[in-house]
Amino acid sequence: MPPIKLNHKEIVSLIPRAPYNFDANFHKPAYFPTPDDDWEEGIYRVTMLWRGQELGLKFENRGTTDNPEMEIGIYSQNPLTADYLDDLIPELRWRYNLDSDISGFYEKYRKDRVLGPVIEKWKGMKPRAAASLYETLIIYIVLQNATVRRTVQMMENLFEKFGNKLEFDGKTLSAYWEPGKMEEVTEQELRDIKLGYRAKFLKRITEQFVNKEIDEFALRKMGREEVRTEMLKLYGIGPASVGYLLFEHFYFYDKLETIPPWEQKIMSRLIFNEELVATDKILGFFRKFEGWEKLAFNYIWEDVFWRRKHEHIEWLEKEIRL
DNA sequence: CATCAGGGCCCTG
DNA sequence: CAGGGCCCTGAT
Secondary structure (H helix, E strand, O other): OOOEEOOEEEEEEEOOOOOOOHHHHHOOOOOOOOOOEEEEOOEEEEEEEEOOEEEEEEEEEOOOOOOOOEEEEEEEOOOOOHHHHHHHHHHHHHHOOOOOOOHHHHHHHOOOOOHHHHHHHHOOOOOOOOOOHHHHHHHHHHHOOOOHHHHHHHHHHHHHHHOOEEEEOOEEEEOOOOHHHHHOOOHHHHHHOOOOOHHHHHHHHHHHHHOOOOOHHHHOOOOHHHHHHHHHOOOOOOHHHHHHHHHHHOOOOOOOOOOOHHHHHHHHHHHHOOOOOOHHHHHHHHOOOOOOHHHHHHHHHHHHHHHOOOOOOHHHHHHOOO
16 A cells, blocks of 8 residues: 655644653653654654544754744645644644643752752653554553564554555654554454454454543543553553553653563662662652652653663663563 | 563453 | 463574
């Protein structure tokens, strides 16, 4: 299938709440790569499926961390109406976390021995959902019990089978699909593209979205515990996936409760300079960042993956299993 | 060659 | 609440 050309373009300008670090928010070096987006300094391109339309988005940095501004090129196959755009903008503000206020975090921990320097370096960095809840759940399912290479393989197979390719601004990127498209296939067809036992999880979750049993917009208004309870009802979503969802998708910055083994190894090195420290001890370290435990964890985490881009860190390479 | 664990989760006893 | 099984892949 040749790519769909998105020849119409609208431009909007948005001002995030300061501080907002453009590159640290659009590019997350700790994530495995997916074919739906593309980053270079100051420019981020991504596809988006919104209200039945396939879009190409090009974000360009037009400001600074303390005085942030961005221009967004919105590419589409057919012209977009003013109503459509009015509805899209708030969604972009949510997905790229333009509005949440993290100034309290900086005021409190600016002088912290461990966190202070990292905050200084990455001021204005936040988690961002980027994708819809359905799309994010697919990612968490294929992450489970798999190495990065295998996760990448599964995502590629999924995009190949269900997604379209969109061409805009000289690039071709893959787009996600409506749940209905995956609903049509059998579990066996999903197994055929090497999803293994995860095929059942995806089928069941897809069904729940097709039947409109999950309302992402209602979830965004709920409190943390309520969201946790709702997400745990999803077949194939357990405590580890929920831990990521709460922070990365629903922007709860507090309550660090569990540390998966992989993160435990890396945090042991970063904080205690030891090979392996008990999770209780690591949790104890983060307890002092009350109300911001997850965000504190995330700053230290993202920092080492950014460093990895231009610095060889031997022990880290061993932990990143491809 | 066979065996095993991996950015988990479900189900059973 | 502990432990087996699960898809597939690369490491040993």
